[in-house]
Amino acid sequence: ADEAGLAGLRPDGRPRTVLVAGSGPDAAAVADLLTALGSATCPVQALAPTGPSPERSRWTLPGWAGSLDLLVLISPHGTEQGLTDLVEQAYRRGCSAVAVTPAKAPLADAVGQVRGLALPFAAAGPGATALDPATDPGADTGAFWALLAPLLALADRLGLVTAPAAELHALADTLDETAARCGPAIATYSNPAKTLAAELADALPLLWSQGPIAAACARRFAAVLGTRTGRPALSAELPAALTLHGPLQAGTHALTADPDDFFRDRVEDPEGLRLRIVLLQEAPDRPGSAAPAAREQAYAHDTPLSEVAAPGGSDLHIAADILALTDFAAVYLAVASTERP
Template identity: 55%
Template sequence: EAPAVGGPAVPGTVLDLRWSLPGWAGPLDLLMIGSSTGTEPGLVALVEQAYQHGSTVVCVAPPGTPLADAVAQTRGMALPFALSTVGLPEPPAAPETTAFHDPGRFWAILVPLLVLLERLGITRTTTEELGALADRLDAAAERCGPAAAVHLNPAKALAVQLADSLPLLWSEGAVPSAVARRFAALLAERAGRPALAAELPEALLTHRGLLSGAFAGEAHTDDFFRDRVEDPAPLELRIVLLRANDGEESAPGPAHRLADEHETPLSEPAASAAGPLETAADLLALADFLSVYLAVADAGRS
């Protein structure tokens, strides 16, 4: 997410989960690692490879974990991993049990990395902008939180739409695409629900077959004799369009037309007209709250 927020000016490469450095990595390269648990053996292996290549390593991970220890042993830099304890009646549980479910851990990783990128002159994210980001997240928590009514709460409203749906998370732009991937991961981890993420315009081709397949809305006719209690409704596709409101992209038009052609419902959460950090905050907060609402709703059904 950090390279996405930084935009095309950031000379960074996001590594896939292959636990290996590119062959060209060398003394002039910086490896940045973020982990909410610090227990992934593959990340420790990456640190060891970076040391062998002569690359500098910076990590954000809970202190005392295997990853943090490996970085210290290879003379890397460990940035602070600090979680907010405001409103917590007791210390947080062990990282391995709460890492993915605590959205605060995500920001505890991302913010130190953004500060470092600014100090290195790679991005222009100032301290004031990070403070404004915190205020924006607070506002999003009020807007999407449990106290807000459904008709005023974008997370609750979208959760209702996705209750019996298989989401297709279509994204446009670096930040929305990063959010879409995390969105799908949150739905799987918290709510136990599948979702497919794809970037526009490629999604128009890669998901076209799904729009006319077994999960398409036009393929289902409601059975009048179906037991509404014992027999749940079949999952139907719903497109969720994630994009920044910058007025520069052109794929949403074809996306809407393709959805209309196949009678597939489409939801488009209100996008921020501000910069990439603000867009990330708005969309990530929406995904965080929505995944929790779906998990709670599914628990109530069982």
């Protein structure tokens, strides 16, 4: 990002609105997390694509978008014609454009032609190319961070979030620490990601979150579970989740036989829908938290419950800890799914 000229950027105040466009679920997740980290200092809006197919997606700027707004385009490929066309729209409206995409990609060239800023997308390794998680189960979940990190540096320059270079280096250390704690070499009994994956096997996760950052992480986890494992998941914020998912817990479809009952007739009494609550918190229970009520409702309906809570730190560190752990859990679930006969 520094090599692309970000260090020399001298913005004249904050943009009125940051508009985020990109293909795949990462665009919405990036916009969601930037909104949570920015604490409403500047509205961040994801632009929803239209079109007959994902390969032919098109994006349109809102009618009010203009010179006071910033368009952010994210793409690990940089070949989407719809995003290139969106750069032209932004130029005609006088809207500034920034892209995170591979260098020399068509999207980077288009942004350069309108005097925008192209921040490089760093692939996983030399010669590596980004895979689409919707079509390739081997897609790298780390691509999300390769897209987000340059935008965090940009947001810091614009005054939207606090993410100086030292904070970003500390963020990388947090991700490394989580990888060491949740990596494949660590046994399940001391590996929180493997434990969570085992608990979610053959279950429908209800992702209940406490706090805006945890909520963004929950929605990202639900998207990753869908794209990486083919498993559905429902996310909701507390305390609304208690009423939103309460009928689902109490419904007849949730009253299935105990899967641990050795003497259960597997033919006459097959397994049905098993719910499992995953409570994601930015920190352990604080005064006024709805977490105790969530545990009480889970206990009342005999719904198993798993908990994911960050150990503390800055908002960026909290997001990194939760996102990395849940990404590892999704990968382990995907591996377990492909290994089944």
